[in-house]
Amino acid sequence: MEAGHEKYNKAVRILRRSKPELKGSEVIGENVIRMIGETKGKHASFQDLLETIFAWTYVGWVRRSLVTASLLLVLFFVYQQTMILRGVNEISKREIKSSDGTSSISANRIERQLMMFRLTGKGLAADKTTISKEQLEQILESYNELQNKYSNLIRIIEEDPELKAYVEKKINDSNNKKTNL
Numbered sequence: 001m002e003a004g005h006e007k008y009n010k011a012v013r014i015l016r017r018s019k020p021e022l023k024g025s026e027v028i029g030e031n032v033i034r035m036i037g038e039t040k041g042k043h044a045s046f047q048d049l050l051e052t053i054f055a056w057t058y059v060g061w062v063r064r065s066l067v068t069a070s071l072l073l074v075l076f077f078v079y080q081q082t083m084i085l086r087g088v089n090e091i092s093k094r095e096i097k098s099s100d101g102t103s104s105i106s107a108n109r110i111e112r113q114l115m116m117f118r119l120t121g122k123g124l125a126a127d128k129t130t131i132s133k134e135q136l137e138q139i140l141e142s143y144n145e146l147q148n149k150y151s152n153l154i155r156i157i158e159e160d161p162e163l164k165a166y167v168e169k170k171i172n173d174s175n176n177k178k179t180n181l
Helices: 002-017 025-041 046-053 060-093 107-120 133-159 161-177
Strands: none
Touching: 133 161
């Protein structure tokens, strides 16, 4: 066994002393430079470009995290829209006061008041006039229609400066004609 060990050590020493000789190093260098130049000059195909751009789809954790992020964005959007609609509904229930001091009452409030009169049996006038359910519904429908027409009329007047000036002039003329008591 010792003879085999000695032969092994002798072979290792001979291999360590002998250095490999590289022949044609200039040719190898030129070939490497030429190959690098060729790869820079090549244009990638459209398929290779798409694969490079969407290579992240093959990575599972990236795909799952992006799906989670998109779901969170959708949930945030739904929450935001819910809050906006809730705010709009609250605004529509409020009483609105205009600049001339008159107030427009929301239709829901009038409906509730008329229903309370109807349910309690109280009349609306001093002579105890009773209102049937059909008449109450007609009053509410006509009130809603009148309110819509009035808001459309105000919008049309506000959008047209000439019409707005004309209406303001007529209101001022009618206020001047009234006698102050």
